[in-house]
Each structure stands twice: as structure tokens, then as C-alpha cells.
Amino acid sequence: MFNIDNLDVINGKSRDNCSYSFVGIKRNTDTKRLEFWLPLNFENFPINDKKEIRVFFFKMYKTLKVFINRKQKTSKQKKNDRDGIIQSSDGLKISYTDKDDVICYGKISMIESIIESYDEMIISSIVRKNFQRENNIDFSNINKHIDKAIYLEDDTIYIDKMPSHLSIVDLSANLLVEMYCFIYSEIKKELFEADEVREDVRYIAAKFKEGHLTSSSSIFGESFDETISILKETLDYIHRQTSYKDGDFWLFFDAIEMFLYGEYFPNDNSGDFWGVSNFWAIWEDMCHTYSFSVNADLRKTIIYADNGTNSNYKLENNKSVYINKEVLHENIFYLEYQGEKRYLYPDMVRYIDPLEEARRDFEKLINLQIKKNSNTDKITIIIEKNDNIGSDRFTNTFIDRLNSHVTKKQSKKNQKTRFDNYIMAIFIKEKENRIQSIALKNKHEFIIVDYKYHAISHYNSENKKINNDIVKQHVYELSIKTWHKNNDQTSYNHQFCVPVFTLSQDLFPQTEQPEILSRSRIELVCVNFSILQELYIKNGIF
Structure with missing residues (x-):
């Protein structure tokens, strides 16, 4: 397991100015140190606060897990779609029909090995069997062990060890479960899920900590190195002392071994350790989740969205989108040339009916x-x-x-x-x-929204990518005008939504509008990443 407190945090202007969209942990090919690459526009993140870094790491872990779970669920529901998820030993690869990008998600195997190995019945079974061993002593044969007795001053005898007549798992398996419960409880605490841990598991974890560690010992924090060292020694002792190793034993042993000794993917030449190669997909899903699942008033105004999770309309190219059929009745976003349709995919379009x-x-x-x-x-x-x-x-x-x-x-x-x-x-x-x-x-109002995973500085100067994005926005507007006819009493607003880290509690903090966007009637909307992330995790399938 790596020490989160020792990660090099990558953020700020140097990070925002590069086109690298990876978010997660990777190894620097020159320094060989692990780096934690934060999302774009995180120049205000407190990189010197180790606790905040650790908290954000586990929030990002949960965020990516929510995203993968949502994509897996959508993939199962829409078996005919071209969008796909490819499972590999390193993680997942997610392909999209309308984009050239492939989203590569690397698993953080050390943590997932512990969480995925959790089995309440096996834990209870091993603990119960060993508890029976300690309490099922055949006192009728005590005379056969007098030679091993220690005679005390009050004329009583004390026998330190006495073999049980029950043929069950060795007590070292019990110690293994105790260590597993300790690691599991520590991880759940960092994930802000300590209240989900069963009381008996907390008791077993506390028993291990009391017997082998100190009150200040923790896997995450200043005592990381000392705690990990003790855990490795204990695991080695268990391995040497256990003569009979069944399937239950190996379930927990392998999970703990991966947690303590696992580090990075040996077959990954890119050096990526954990995270996603293209964070734009997660950012779009976070925004769609807020629009559809969190803000009920906002959802009522959505008439179109390029959102697979909430899709209800299949296009001729088998791609699915969301359409408010009470307003649109059909897909209006396409260009037709020589009898062929080329579909357009605005991230979201809202319609504000003045009467409603x-x-x-x-x-x-x-x-x-x-x-x-x-x-x-x-x-x-x-x-x-x-x-x-x-x-x-x-x-x-x-x-x-x-x-x-x-x-x-x-x-x-x-x-x-x-x-x-x-x-x-x-x-x-x-x-x-x-x-x-x-x-x-009042006028009829259409709001055409595009979720952009770009640095704010990206809009300081004109370039081909920005020009193409602006043109697409106005092509979307043209499609609406062709359909909506009532142009004199209609206004069109355009928004580019980008993530930002801010200590403010405002969901949409104010920002200076780039001139290139203002000239094109496009508003740059900054969205508080921390607030949206909390809502995304809360409403996620995790």
C-alpha cells in the first residue's frame, strides 16, 4: 500500500495548461515518485494540507466507483448499444459510439481487494469456530496433562496449553480475520462509511489493534510506515504458523497481501497507477446526475440530453438520447444532406415556457x-x-x-x-x-448547455477547438429555430459549464467572462466541483 501523505500533488497553471486529461495517481517516469493529478481548475486546492489530500483521494475513489457502476448498469440495460465496457486485469476500458476517446479506468487493487473480499458469513463462521475451540475443553481427560501443570500457592494448578478434541481451523486463522477486520474498518472510516461497519466487525478490529498495535496506530496518517510494517510482520507470522489453509483462509490472506504489497500494474507501460484517462466522461455524468436526479425543478425544463443513463429515445444509428416527448415529440438535432442525416449531440437543452x-x-x-x-x-x-x-x-x-x-x-x-x-x-x-x-x-427561452472539461485559461485565446465548439452551439440553435417557428418571442442562451475548486459554498461561483465567448453570446459557468461531487456520490450506486 502506498502512503497517501507522500503523494506529489499536481495542480495549478502547469497542470491546467497541458492537454493531459488524466485524473488519478501515476508514477513519474523521471523521479519514480507517485503523483496525484487533480482535476482541472484546482489551483486553489490546499496541497499542503495532508488531511484534505487524503479526504479528496477517498472522495475521488468513490466518485470513480459510482461512475463505473452507473456505466455497467447502463451497459446491461442497453445490450444493443455500441457503447461497451471491456474488463481486463488492469481495470476497465469504456468505448463511446460518438467519440473517438476510450476511457481507461485503472483499479486501485489494494483497496478493492479488501472491500471485495468482505464476507460476513465467513468472518462469523471462523470467529465462532475458534471461539468454540477455546471453550470446548474435555476436562474428563485433565489427569493426562498434570505433568504440564504449574502448581500455584493456593494449591491449584494452571495448565497453559491443552489440546482440544475438536478438529477445526487453527487459531492463526482467527488472527488473520482480526487483521482483515482492522484494515477493512480503517478503509471504511476513510470512505466516511464507518457507520456501515457491523458492530461485531468493529469489535474484532478493536481486539486486533489492542493486541498488536498502539492507540495512535493507523493505516492512513503519520503512523503509516510503522503500522504497515507491523501488519506485514503479522501476516508473515500467520503464513508460517498456519498448517491448514482452506479457501476461507486464502480469501482473506490474498486480500491482505494485495493491500500490503500491491503497488502498480506491471504490464502498464504508461505508468498510470489508478484513475481515469479522460476525465471529461466523469464530469459529464456528474452534471447529468445533478440535472436529472438531484434538481427536480431543473429536470422539468430539460427537453433534450445526450445522457445514456436517462435515455428514452433511440436514433437511427442505434445511439440512445433523452427527449422530453411532451415538448419535442421527436429528435430535432440533425443536419440532412443528400438524404442522409448527421446527428448532433448537445449535452443538454432546456426550454423555459413563460407560462409555466x-x-x-x-x-x-x-x-x-x-x-x-x-x-x-x-x-x-x-x-x-x-x-x-x-x-x-x-x-x-x-x-x-x-x-x-x-x-x-x-x-x-x-x-x-x-x-x-x-x-x-x-x-x-x-x-x-x-x-x-x-x-x-416574457419570452420563450432555450438554454443550450455544453459540459466542458477545460481549464478556464483555455478560453483566454482563440484557437481551432474553441471556434469549433462555438460553431456547434449555434448550429444547435439553428436546429431549434427551424423547429420552434416562434422566433420573435424566443431567446437563446448558451452555456459552457466547467469544474472549479473553490472554498465558497456557492454551487455556481462567479467568474470573469472570456471575451471570445461573450462575443458569441456564450456564458462560461463555473460549477463548484466539491458540491457536485457530494451530490454525485450521494445519489450514486455505490
Whole structure:
């Protein structure tokens, strides 16, 4: 196992300026040291804080596991798609139909060997069998062992060792399980999953630590070298002392051996140790997960997405995309030349219907409460305005009109009438009138989003790649205009979304807009990677 605290962290301008999209751990071919390559736009990451590095490493481990699990699930559901996952001894290779890239994912075998070997039944079985051995002593034959006894001052005898009549696994197997449980518990703690560890496993792990380590011993942290050294010595002792090694023994022994001695892939000439070769795929999946699984309001506005996980529409080339059939009914993103269609794949397109948007805003801004005084039967109308949303479209005039209706009605009716039903009917009517008037003033809006895994500095100067990306955005817009006809009352907004590391708690921190994008009506949107990562892990299949 490598010491995470000794990794060389690669981030900042030198990392952002290169076109290398690998994220993970690799060995430097010159220095032979292990390097932790962070994602792009991580120049503000605290690289001198060893704890933060360790926390981020395990979050990245979980992030990549979520991505692989999602891709494997999608691959099983869509057996006819060309997208594929190839399993190898080193990890996985994921191919995409519409991109030339192949995503290479290298497993971190040391950790995965421990997690994948976890078997509650085998652990319980070995511990229970050895507990039986310690407590099943045949006292009827104690006279045969008097010669081995130690006579104590109170005239009692003490026999240190007495063979059991049960033929079961050697006690060294129990020690092996204890060491496995200790390593497993340490890993789960770093993954912020300590609460998932069973109580008996925690007890076994604590027993091993108490008997062989110190209270400050840890696999991850300052005591790494000392702890790993003791674990290696203990494993060697178990190997030498165990005469009978069954399948259960080798299950845990091999896992621990891989954890302690495994380091890198001997057949990998690139030097990549663990991670993904092209991080853009993970970044896109993180953004799609937020849009479809986390933000319910945002999902309602999505009409198209190049998202295999949520796809519901198969194109003629067998590629699957997501289409909101209530709005689009069919795929509109293609170019046709000489009878042949060439499909376009915007990452996401949102449609903001002014009527629906006004209705949603109204519900957020206004809350009607009808209170009746039991003594006087007087009705009070309370309309709460949510100041956090901030809007001047709903004024006191609206409240005054409601009150005027109530006053007129009260003058004609006795105190016993159903004022509350009348008020609610008036409220609904006034609300719809207000929503309609607002909707007429607003335009239909399309937001065309492209998830970009680029450094922000990438947009400081013009180049062929940027020009092609800009052209594609406006071709997407042209496809919508051809379909949507109502061009005079329609606005088109374009967004490039890039990841950033920031200590801010804002999901979309502000950034200076590059001139080359501003000229093309494209907004550069920075997305807080840490927040999106937390949501991705929380909603992932892991």
C-alpha cells in the first residue's frame, strides 16, 4: 500500500495548461515518485494540507466507483448499444459510439481487494469456530496433562496449553480475520462509511489493534510506515504458523497481501497507477446526475440530453438520447444532406415556457392563508411574500383587490356564509390573471448547455477547438429555430459549464467572462466541483 501523505500533488497553471486529461495517481517516469493529478481548475486546492489530500483521494475513489457502476448498469440495460465496457486485469476500458476517446479506468487493487473480499458469513463462521475451540475443553481427560501443570500457592494448578478434541481451523486463522477486520474498518472510516461497519466487525478490529498495535496506530496518517510494517510482520507470522489453509483462509490472506504489497500494474507501460484517462466522461455524468436526479425543478425544463443513463429515445444509428416527448415529440438535432442525416449531440437543452415559469414563480412567491376569528367570524387574509426570491411583480395592489372582494361580499352576506371558499375562488382567478399577464411579457427561452472539461485559461485565446465548439452551439440553435417557428418571442442562451475548486459554498461561483465567448453570446459557468461531487456520490450506486 502506498502512503497517501507522500503523494506529489499536481495542480495549478502547469497542470491546467497541458492537454493531459488524466485524473488519478501515476508514477513519474523521471523521479519514480507517485503523483496525484487533480482535476482541472484546482489551483486553489490546499496541497499542503495532508488531511484534505487524503479526504479528496477517498472522495475521488468513490466518485470513480459510482461512475463505473452507473456505466455497467447502463451497459446491461442497453445490450444493443455500441457503447461497451471491456474488463481486463488492469481495470476497465469504456468505448463511446460518438467519440473517438476510450476511457481507461485503472483499479486501485489494494483497496478493492479488501472491500471485495468482505464476507460476513465467513468472518462469523471462523470467529465462532475458534471461539468454540477455546471453550470446548474435555476436562474428563485433565489427569493426562498434570505433568504440564504449574502448581500455584493456593494449591491449584494452571495448565497453559491443552489440546482440544475438536478438529477445526487453527487459531492463526482467527488472527488473520482480526487483521482483515482492522484494515477493512480503517478503509471504511476513510470512505466516511464507518457507520456501515457491523458492530461485531468493529469489535474484532478493536481486539486486533489492542493486541498488536498502539492507540495512535493507523493505516492512513503519520503512523503509516510503522503500522504497515507491523501488519506485514503479522501476516508473515500467520503464513508460517498456519498448517491448514482452506479457501476461507486464502480469501482473506490474498486480500491482505494485495493491500500490503500491491503497488502498480506491471504490464502498464504508461505508468498510470489508478484513475481515469479522460476525465471529461466523469464530469459529464456528474452534471447529468445533478440535472436529472438531484434538481427536480431543473429536470422539468430539460427537453433534450445526450445522457445514456436517462435515455428514452433511440436514433437511427442505434445511439440512445433523452427527449422530453411532451415538448419535442421527436429528435430535432440533425443536419440532412443528400438524404442522409448527421446527428448532433448537445449535452443538454432546456426550454423555459413563460407560462409555466410564471406559474412556478407565483407559487414560490405567494402563500395565501385564511384565518377565521371564532368569536367574531371575521376573516383575515394573509399573503406571505418570499423575499429570498426577490421580485417586484406582485404588489400590494393584488392584496388590496382580494380584500375589496371580501369587503363587498361581507356587506351582502351574514357572518355564517362560507367566506373562505369565496376568497379562495377569487384568489385563484386573480392568480391566473396575474400569471397570464406576466407570461405575455416574457419570452420563450432555450438554454443550450455544453459540459466542458477545460481549464478556464483555455478560453483566454482563440484557437481551432474553441471556434469549433462555438460553431456547434449555434448550429444547435439553428436546429431549434427551424423547429420552434416562434422566433420573435424566443431567446437563446448558451452555456459552457466547467469544474472549479473553490472554498465558497456557492454551487455556481462567479467568474470573469472570456471575451471570445461573450462575443458569441456564450456564458462560461463555473460549477463548484466539491458540491457536485457530494451530490454525485450521494445519489450514486455505490
